[in-house]
Amino acid sequence: MSSKFDKHWQGLFEEAMTDVVEWRQQHPQATFNKIEEKMDTRLAQVRAQLLQDLVQMSASTDLRGRSPTKRPLCPECSQPLAANGQHTRDLITTYEQMVTLRRSYGRCPECGHGFFPLDEELGLLPGGYTPQIQEAMTRLGAKMAYEQAQEELQQFCHTLISESTMRRHTMQNGQASEALEKEETVRLEKEAPEATANPDKVFLSADGAFVALTTGEWREVKTVTIGEFETVAGADGKEKVQSHSLSYFSRSYPARDFEQYALPEIHRRGLENANVVVSPNDGAIWIQGFVDYHCPEAIRILDFPHAQGYLADAGKAVYGEGSGAFKAWYRQRSHELKHDPPQQTLTQLDRLHQETDEPDVIEVIDGSLAYLNKRKAMLNYAHFVKQGYPIGSGSAESGHKVVMQSRMKQAGMRWAEEHVDPMLSLRNLICNDRWQEGWQKIVTYRQRQRRAQLQEKCRATIRSAIPLPAKTKDSPSTSLRSIVPKPDKPVPKKPYKPAANHPWRKPFLQQSGHRTIS
Numbered sequence: 001m002s003s004k005f006d007k008h009w010q011g012l013f014e015e016a017m018t019d020v021v022e023w024r025q026q027h028p029q030a031t032f033n034k035i036e037e038k039m040d041t042r043l044a045q046v047r048a049q050l051l052q053d054l055v056q057m058s059a060s061t062d063l064r065g066r067s068p069t070k071r072p073l074c075p076e077c078s079q080p081l082a083a084n085g086q087h088t089r090d091l092i093t094t095y096e097q098m099v100t101l102r103r104s105y106g107r108c109p110e111c112g113h114g115f116f117p118l119d120e121e122l123g124l125l126p127g128g129y130t131p132q133i134q135e136a137m138t139r140l141g142a143k144m145a146y147e148q149a150q151e152e153l154q155q156f157c158h159t160l161i162s163e164s165t166m167r168r169h170t171m172q173n174g175q176a177s178e179a180l181e182k183e184e185t186v187r188l189e190k191e192a193p194e195a196t197a198n199p200d201k202v203f204l205s206a207d208g209a210f211v212a213l214t215t216g217e218w219r220e221v222k223t224v225t226i227g228e229f230e231t232v233a234g235a236d237g238k239e240k241v242q243s244h245s246l247s248y249f250s251r252s253y254p255a256r257d258f259e260q261y262a263l264p265e266i267h268r269r270g271l272e273n274a275n276v277v278v279s280p281n282d283g284a285i286w287i288q289g290f291v292d293y294h295c296p297e298a299i300r301i302l303d304f305p306h307a308q309g310y311l312a313d314a315g316k317a318v319y320g321e322g323s324g325a326f327k328a329w330y331r332q333r334s335h336e337l338k339h340d341p342p343q344q345t346l347t348q349l350d351r352l353h354q355e356t357d358e359p360d361v362i363e364v365i366d367g368s369l370a371y372l373n374k375r376k377a378m379l380n381y382a383h384f385v386k387q388g389y390p391i392g393s394g395s396a397e398s399g400h401k402v403v404m405q406s407r408m409k410q411a412g413m414r415w416a417e418e419h420v421d422p423m424l425s426l427r428n429l430i431c432n433d434r435w436q437e438g439w440q441k442i443v444t445y446r447q448r449q450r451r452a453q454l455q456e457k458c459r460a461t462i463r464s465a466i467p468l469p470a471k472t473k474d475s476p477s478t479s480l481r482s483i484v485p486k487p488d489k490p491v492p493k494k495p496y497k498p499a500a501n502h503p504w505r506k507p508f509l510q511q512s513g514h515r516t517i518s
Contacts, residue, residue, distance in 0.1 A: 048097035063104040074108035081106030141170030142426035174422025197270025205396035225399040231388040255286040302378035317364040342379035
């Protein structure tokens, strides 16, 4: 480290400490919190200057003094970049301190591609904030309402950022996260690599819930919950099924798209390597189609409370809701459903026809029978419990609360349609404990996106600078004058001569109705 920087930084620290000591002497009754606040504020200034100096130590700040063999290479044609001027960039960091970067713009002499090598080296994102502040904005914006996130950022980073800026940065990074998932889906479908995870027992549950849009409509958000389960002894000594290692994938896509883009999370969890896959769900068609798509050999179980609901509908229609007869009937049928073969419960449900001749009641009984008969193989709860399988889809329902509702269904919230899935993508990263991994990918993606934009801008500039082909005797003229048709020669106008009876020719006083006095 050069002595120049040693003396410079030593002077900065000494000046800061002198200011703090003088302030303390002037405020002998200051509380610990006030002293800490003053210390942090003053050191933040030193930190910003130190950060700026450290960043400027990179050789990428000035390409002019570097030999071609040591300059960054063009990502398009692998040629050394040529220095093309110095430019400054201001970034806001904590305590609203400004860090100014002065760096070279590199341009490829072969293809014309250009970018700032220092920005790439430092992992800078588009915008006027440091990566640390941008990450804090995005993470807080994905966890709480933007107004609350703005307050928290100001409280702990001492940086005032508008609510609209919080929203814009959060959505831009959410869109990048969503795009990355789609790219990963394409890669997995193309390469079909083997999953590395090797779980023993896995459950796969899906469910749907609705979020309000700014248009006044409601959009269904689908969530699939993946987890592992095992049988453990409860506090009462009885065995119970316990789930763990939960992860989620949530989107508002149509069913077919949802099936496709859930592939990365399915692959990451290693469902194809699991010894047992159990899928407790309700009977929705799109859910069964999802299981068919990803794990057709899964053991399907109709969510037990969901099946109970169809029993309750029939019992209430016959005996009346809240009646003693209904409660006794429902209690006995529920016990049979869980501990006996399903046909016994279905037989008892069919016998309700003997209790009524009302068409509306018979219609309810028939509806419940038709639904449960169609899913008879999914009702063998006595066998499922004996095997230690989960018979409820509560994990999927709680998944909605964890992923979507806690952030997107707060009081008065309405969402623009294009913001729903980017936010869900960020929520998945947080709820799956994969934020650090996901954030680094977002940074890399946005840098790649920025390079592509600069490259396209450069190409457009080059295209606009290419001269038109030289005109030859044989080639037709391509000038604008030759393309635009010449207007017809204007016909010269004759002087206008009013008609003999035109009011113009009559004396003014006669026009107004007066007579001339002689």
